Structure formats: structure tokens, C-alpha cells
Amino acid sequence: MNTELMSERALSLGTSTLYEASGLACAVDPAIRPVWQGAAIAALVYPVQCAPGDNLAIHLALERAPKGSVLLVATGGYLAGYWGEVLTVAAEAVGIVGLVTDGGVRDIAALQRRRFPVFSRGISVCGTVKATAPSVGKPMRFSGVPVQQGDWLVADDDGVVILPAADISRVIVAGDARAAKEAAMMEQLAKGATTVELMGLQASRERA
Secondary structure, eight states: OOHHHHHHHHHHHOHHHHHHHHOSOOBOOTTOEESSTTOOEEEEEEEEEOOTTBOHHHHHHHHHSOTTEEEEEEOTTOOSBOOOHHHHHHHHHHTOOEEEESSEEOOHHHHHHHTOOEEESEEOOOOOBOOOOSEESSOEEETTEEEOTTOEEEEETTEEEEEOGGGHHHHHHHHHHHHHHHHHHHHHHHTTOOHHHHTTOHHHHHHO
């Protein structure tokens, strides 16, 4: 399956379904949220580590990341304006499709106006220096989840998941099956069935 089709299918299924279908500990910190409602990404990861209050690694990543990548930026949770409108324009010019960070961003109105998907742990007006670049494009852990270049990141209003490249096809197939099962259940619910009945919860209730 090509990258574009994989992205479309992942976005259609959504992060909640993919997480449940994966069987993996692939969800990142739920405090990392879209900075504008409706933002969504499904793309290959390019991992970046920044020093606290220093965004040099991001500038270097924009020169090195393959077109179509999403930048995954670890800051150690340091809240500063690592990313804003200037870097968004630069990213769009080289084909970067989004940003996910455990740090902060700014220029939110501009990001929303440009419809550039950004997910962050916070918003901060504070600027950053450009002095050190701990890691650009190398394997790392992000919010406890191991990640390397070429893994998949999917992000939407429900959250962010990181899926290993070796597992993405299996997870998509499992996600399709889960979505079909839930669609059939909701059809039955609309006709009057109950979740207790459909999910076999009667016996559990009686034992309680």
C-alpha cells in the first residue's frame, strides 16, 4: 500500500480505533492536543530532540526531513515557543505536513489560518535560542513511546499514536475489522438492542 493511501485509511479510522486495534502501548501524553480544532495528521515520522528553550534542531530538521514527513519534536516538556508562523511557512515550502511536540508553540491564529496541523503540550509566547541540536532524525523515545524515522504518526482530536513501520499494515487491517464490527453494533443499537446485550455484560452485572 502506498504512503498516500495508508495516510487516507489511517485518518479515516482515527486514533482511537487504531490504538485499540494495535494492541500496542503507542499512545502519547494525552496533554498533547491540537492547537486548532479539526487538525489531523497521518504521516511518516521524522524525530527531533531539542534542548530546553533551544529550537536549532528544528531548523536543521527542515533541511533534512523527507517531503511528506511530520516532525516529532521532543523538548523534555519544556514550554517555550519552539514553533510559530515563520517555521510553518518554511515547513510548507519543503513539504513537511505537520508538527507534534511535547513543548510549546505560538502564533496560533496564523497556524489555524494556514490550516497547518500542529499538536503541542502548551502555548507560549517565549522565544528560543539556536545553539545546540541534541538529535536530528535519530531514534528516540517520545512520551515513553519508542520511535524512529519511518514509523507512522497519526493525530486527531482524540490524541496522538505512534505506530512502528513494521506494524502499520497489520494495524490498518485490524482497524478496518474493528470499525466494521462497531458499525454493525451501532446499527443494532439504533434498532433497540442494548450494549449490555450486545457486549455480553449481563453475566458480569449479575456477578457484581
